[in-house]
Amino acid sequence: MTEIRTAIPEDIDKYLDSLVRTGPFASKAELVRAALVAFASTAGPMASDFDRENIMAPDGRIYQLEYAREGTMRGGPGVGVAYEGGVVLMSVSPSYPLVRRVEKIGRVGNRVAMLSSGIVSDAHMLRRRLLESSPRTTDELIDLLVGFYWEHSVDRTKRPLCAALLIASALGDDAKLLEFDPSGAWLEADASAIGIQAKSRKELLEERYREGSAEEAEELAFEALGRPTAYEVVHVSS
Amino acid sequence: MTEIRTAIPEDIDKYLDSLVRTGPFASKAELVRAALVAFASTAGPMASDFDRENIMAPDGRIYQLEYAREGTMRGGPGVGVAYEGGVVLMSVSPSYPLVRRVEKIGRVGNRVAMLSSGIVSDAHMLRRRLLESSPRTTDELIDLLVGFYWEHSVDRTKRPLCAALLIASALGDDAKLLEFDPSGAWLEADASAIGIQAKSRKELLEERYREGSAEEAEELAFEALGRPTAYEVVHVSS
Amino acid sequence: MTEIRTAIPEDIDKYLDSLVRTGPFASKAELVRAALVAFASTAGPMASDFDRENIMAPDGRIYQLEYAREGTMRGGPGVGVAYEGGVVLMSVSPSYPLVRRVEKIGRVGNRVAMLSSGIVSDAHMLRRRLLESSPRTTDELIDLLVGFYWEHSVDRTKRPLCAALLIASALGDDAKLLEFDPSGAWLEADASAIGIQAKSRKELLEERYREGSAEEAEELAFEALGRPTAYEVVHVSS
Amino acid sequence: MTEIRTAIPEDIDKYLDSLVRTGPFASKAELVRAALVAFASTAGPMASDFDRENIMAPDGRIYQLEYAREGTMRGGPGVGVAYEGGVVLMSVSPSYPLVRRVEKIGRVGNRVAMLSSGIVSDAHMLRRRLLESSPRTTDELIDLLVGFYWEHSVDRTKRPLCAALLIASALGDDAKLLEFDPSGAWLEADASAIGIQAKSRKELLEERYREGSAEEAEELAFEALGRPTAYEVVHVSS
């Protein structure tokens, strides 16, 4: 635990001592801890409904965006790995017996692919925006996606988009792997993961990644997904 | 029951012991269970009104969409089964004596049919959107429906569409069976069911489905619906 | 009463016993019943304000639509009966001494008539939409009415239309009797009733209806309305 | 009083007996009455804020419209009486010493007159809508007024119009007397009254009305208004 030290007047201290003697708490430290927990649960940003809308909380965060991120962690897992001359995206296929196709990895022309996690229709609309606007460079693609995410994070009459994306883009340039989160924040990476257990998959990728061939990249993605029996895979080359 | 283990300080533990000795709870486990239930009912997403609007709950879900799904489970049942060269949709006819026609299965041109469950006018408007836009491929049809669902899931001034759909589409391609839920999520399936008792009907379909002739598919659908005395049936062929 | 059985741990059971011994309840069953009623009145959809807007309640219903339906049951009664080659609509005339005319049955051209119950101006606007758009078929008429109802059921800034309709339509086809409710749900029927005591009138219609002549249909409608001293009647023929 | 009978379990009954013995209530009937009143005031539509907006209450009413009707009952009184070949509208003139003119009866061309009660500007805007649209028939006039009332009864971002109207219209036809209330409901009458004490004035009109000459109609209106010292009167003839 983090230690917090605070000075209190002697008289308050005596009062706390009396509370310890007469109450359920075994020590003063215990009592203070309980007081802080009680305070946080009645006065914290969540208790004050700062997490209900696209507004700023006192600690400078926008809780709706954090909840949307939480939503993307519930979706099926996906991994992207960049390699010399291309990027591979791979997702685990659903195991429902009668399902023939779901929308997990989608193509946008033949130089962009998109793997998503979260609310299916949110991801679908992000992809449609790309299809309708036909960006010519990766920077234009970023502009389109950030703008769409942003509209849904700044307006109190909307909710945030609940979709994490891995994009493989070779628009007018070398193939790049991009990751987007519901706030519209993005980064370019060597390798990354979204969806359920993304954190541990990223740790595995950080440990084992080294730039190599398409085959090595696909093998690493396969490994990071836990060597699933059924999977979907797409390569985008420069 | 799932077992949850947690470590607590000795002094808190003593206090719990005293509560067990003096209170209505027969054991500490019992007391902890009651505390969790009380906590969930006052602090859970539902207690905090996260389920009142199209917003993100702390657990990353959008409760209005789940309630809309619940609404689709109240509607009359319907089943779809794909076969070699076509898809069959079948629904149980209502048993009100003087009713001549209700809107359960509708045609969209001669290559698409749509079976719905939930709020009748929501399904009607989904079908109208198809009629007005005349999609030429199944992917265009998907775009139109997802877009319409999505508009009603992302805007806090609207409610979600409360309609589950089974679509048989042979637009520009082989006949396919699609299923949509109120979040706009969709999938392509060999066979599926919507409406009341959809879950048990799906289990029956999973057990008995195998690709075959139109007659076999119709027989399976009839079986899954519990061999009703009056029913409506539509075939869409490639 | 419906019997609900549930298993509870022994220690909880003992605690309930003690409550029965010391409290106002004569038996454990009584106590549980009271607990359920108390829970429903503080935690049910109505207590949680799910019935205040066009939103989904946890049980998958839209309560505003149900309240609008309730509103249509407060209006003056009306009955429609289909017969060979036509449909008759009949309503009871108001009994206020100085009233010359109210808007109960209205014409839309000479092939459609509309009997309404509920908020007068809501029905008036539904009729105006038909007058302004001049549908050429009964299906177009249905589209117009469903669309108008739907707009008022899906938008949180509006209230639902509080109007039930019986429509006699012979647009481009045989005369049909249609019934609409505030959710925009519709059906085609041999005979039906709206307004006050609609349920018992429908039971009478179900019992006595058989397809026959215009005179027999009118007599049945007259019967279902309780043989009123003053009434309004309109026939639409194919 | 209306008698309500309900069966209760014996044990509950005993508990009620004990409450009567120990509490302030003299009898079980008294206790039940108090319980019902308490329930209604905490759980009724008004307690639940159903009367704050243009929404449906659980009993199928729209309370804002009823409150607007209440508002029209606070305005100065007015009476309309139809006669052979015309309609007379009459209102009591205000008795403030320095007032020269208020807007109580207004002309809309020379074939329509309008007497209003309620919020002055609401009535003014209803009249302006007529002036701007120049209806050619009484049915067009009705359409315009109902539409304007309706817009303000169906939209949650507005309040209802608080104006009752008596209209004398001879547009393209015989002179008619129409009455409108804030919900947009209208009727055609032989004679009617709006504003303060409208109910008792209507009773007087029902008792004494018979179709006659313009002079007899004016005399009846004068009577119904309590033979005021100052009044305004307008005739519209066919």
Place this chain on the structure above:
Amino acid sequence: MTEIRTAIPEDIDKYLDSLVRTGPFASKAELVRAALVAFASTAGPMASDFDRENIMAPDGRIYQLEYAREGTMRGGPGVGVAYEGGVVLMSVSPSYPLVRRVEKIGRVGNRVAMLSSGIVSDAHMLRRRLLESSPRTTDELIDLLVGFYWEHSVDRTKRPLCAALLIASALGDDAKLLEFDPSGAWLEADASAIGIQAKSRKELLEERYREGSAEEAEELAFEALGRPTAYEVVHVSS
């Protein structure tokens, strides 16, 4: 005080007696009065937030309009007096030492003047509407002002205009004195007053007004304002 009589059951009466004997109230009348006050303050329209928006209260009033009227009573005083062939408007000049000019009486062309009280910018916008639309008759002027007031009284997303006006208008006709309040209600008067202590000034005007010359009218206005040391005066002649 107004006497209210009500019959209560004997047993309730006894209970009240016991409350008087044991509680702080000296008599039953006192107790009932206290109960009514307590009820009104917890259950009245103001307690129920009916006064927060442009909505109808259960007593048929729109409280926001009444509060806006209250706001106009806080502004500096002004008086208008009609005379043979003209109208005079007079206001007290502010007594701040360094102030050269405030907006109290404004001109709208050379045939209209406007004296206002309340929120300065609200009055300013009312005047601008006149300047921009250039009404040609006093009736057109009334239409413009009523319409502007009304827009702000009927829309829940706005607040009412907090401005009372005295208008001297000689547009296309004899000079008239008009008074407007925040609800858009207007009247034509011989003489009137707005702003602080308007009520007592109106009583003085009612007592002393008689139609006369411009000088007599100005003298009466001066009197009604308490013979201020600094004042502003404008005449509008027919």
Place this chain on the structure above:
Amino acid sequence: MTEIRTAIPEDIDKYLDSLVRTGPFASKAELVRAALVAFASTAGPMASDFDRENIMAPDGRIYQLEYAREGTMRGGPGVGVAYEGGVVLMSVSPSYPLVRRVEKIGRVGNRVAMLSSGIVSDAHMLRRRLLESSPRTTDELIDLLVGFYWEHSVDRTKRPLCAALLIASALGDDAKLLEFDPSGAWLEADASAIGIQAKSRKELLEERYREGSAEEAEELAFEALGRPTAYEVVHVSS
């Protein structure tokens, strides 16, 4: 303190006596004062959330505008002084070591200058409105600024502009000094002050102001600002 006298019934008086005897209050006056404070803090306009939006409070005030005025008092101080043939505006320069320029006094062409206090961007937008519309007279300038302030005081979906302005305008006329507050109220003055400690600075100006030369005006402004070490100064001449 202001003395308030009120008559109360004898029995209530006795009860108050008993409260004084048994409670913490030393006298009846003390008790009444405490009661009033308690009442005001639970029932006053602020307690009732009338100060949360652009709405009318029961006392006829718009609290949001008063809070915006409070916000303008937090900004750095500024002073304006009119003289024969011109106006001088002067503000204290900020004392942050590395700051080169802030937006305190801005030019609008070469005949208008504007000194502001409050939210920087609100003042910036007011100035932009002038720059974009290029008013030709001081009255047009007033119209533009009042209109912009007003839009933000009348709409419940906005907040008021939090900016006080001193304007020196020589548009088409002699140079004038104008002051605006967040309600859009304005006045023309010989000299005035805005920002922190505006009240005491205004008192100093009232005491010492006399019309004189540009140098004397600048010296007075310098004095009123407390002879700051760093300041900004702008002259506008007729």
Place this chain on the structure above:
Amino acid sequence: MTEIRTAIPEDIDKYLDSLVRTGPFASKAELVRAALVAFASTAGPMASDFDRENIMAPDGRIYQLEYAREGTMRGGPGVGVAYEGGVVLMSVSPSYPLVRRVEKIGRVGNRVAMLSSGIVSDAHMLRRRLLESSPRTTDELIDLLVGFYWEHSVDRTKRPLCAALLIASALGDDAKLLEFDPSGAWLEADASAIGIQAKSRKELLEERYREGSAEEAEELAFEALGRPTAYEVVHVSS
């Protein structure tokens, strides 16, 4: 601590004495302090939800803007330093192993660079506004950014932009260093810092800054950022 002195009546004082004697507080000062804390936490602007929207708090502040400022302090740090003929911007590069690129410093043409801290998509949209509008002078650039910030601070249906900016602009003039905060307030500076620990970095800059060469400026920025192992740096020259 700040000392507050207040006079209280003797009787209240006695009552406080009794509270000290019988309660947990060791002195009257202690008791008063506790009372003030309790009052502030139940009655302060934050307790009253003034910090939930773009509205004015009673103390004249807009809390949402302050929370947005807090949000910018959570972002990675950045520093800007002006020198003879140019400006340098420098930020610490993120230390995630697989990240290739994030959006921390962006170019807008070759005469403007922008370093941001806070919500990535907010900063992205501010930069896009510049890219789309191509300002020709630094003043036009300021207008564009202030306008965009302002729109999000004045509208209750939006949230403020959570982005602090350091801009190096050489548009049509000498290179300048500008700083913007979420309220749209801006200033021109010799050197400044944003993001985490901005305050202590600014103190270091104030201490060590002197105008010098590009190299000296870069060295100072490097120092202020704590000599990071990986950093991004951009120069803009006049």
